[in-house]
Amino acid sequence: MSPLLLTGVAVAPVVVVLALLALRVPSLVAGTAGLVAALVGAVTVFRPDDDEVATAAVQLGPTVLEVALILLGGVLLATALSATGSRDHIARWLERIGSGGDRVPAILLLVFGLTPFMESVTGFGLGVVITAPLLVRMGLSPVKAVVVGLLGLVLVPWGSLGPGTLVAAELGGQDVDALGYWSALLSLPVFVVSMMTVLVVV
Structure with missing residues (x-):
């Protein structure tokens, strides 16, 4: 069997999910279709x-369980913040910070303070799920938010990339601490560019 065919079948689930999401198919349906494509392949x-x-199953089972628990914790945190009104409380606090007419300090605090914190305790981009509504309340359009x-x-190589670092270290036979350290160190130029980009956007 040709390597090209094997590669095509291997990436098919990802392509299916991305294509369906681009067509605005609900994420649950897109994820299910990707799973079916993977099983068929x-x-x-x-x-x-x-x-x-x-x-x-024996080798990857513990890692899959760990990643699933991290995702579950993030979803529960986002739900709890919304249900208890904590998100609104944070939004009002940020609005007071930017009440002088200059919203940039409050937005920077939200983007480079609250977002990295939420992402570090959850991962997989759930920090954006929590903070994007707050950015909209600060006056940004949904796309900009x-x-x-x-x-x-x-800013969170141990947040959003933490589970990825764990999986990469286990599959590659590398020390997870060393891999995470160098990931954070080599991210320094990206930090500077991202901060400048946020200032331009807002």
Whole structure:
């Protein structure tokens, strides 16, 4: 079987999900379609035997569980902030900071303070889910709020990239602490560019 075909089948689930999301299909449907594409490709092309499936489950099972628990914690945090009114309280506090007519300090505090914190305790971009509505309340358009919120994620190599670092270290046989350290260190130029970009956007 040609390597090109194997590569195409391997990336098909990602392509399916991205295409459906671009067509504004609900995320649950898009994710399910991606899962189906992955299963069909595995069964029809890669055809792993029972031993390979069992070995993969044993090796990757703990990592998958850890990532799932991190995601669950982030979703619960976002839900709790909304249900308890904490998000509105934070928004009012930020609005008072920017009440003098200059909203930039409050937005920078939100983007490079609250967003990295929320992302560090959740991961997988959920920091933006929490802070984007606050940025909209600060006067940014929804598109700008998402863009600015995403730029705040680059300050958290141990947040949004934490589970990715964990998975990469385990699959590559590397020390997770060393990999995380160098990821953070090499991100310094990105920090500077992201801060300048946020100032331009807002």
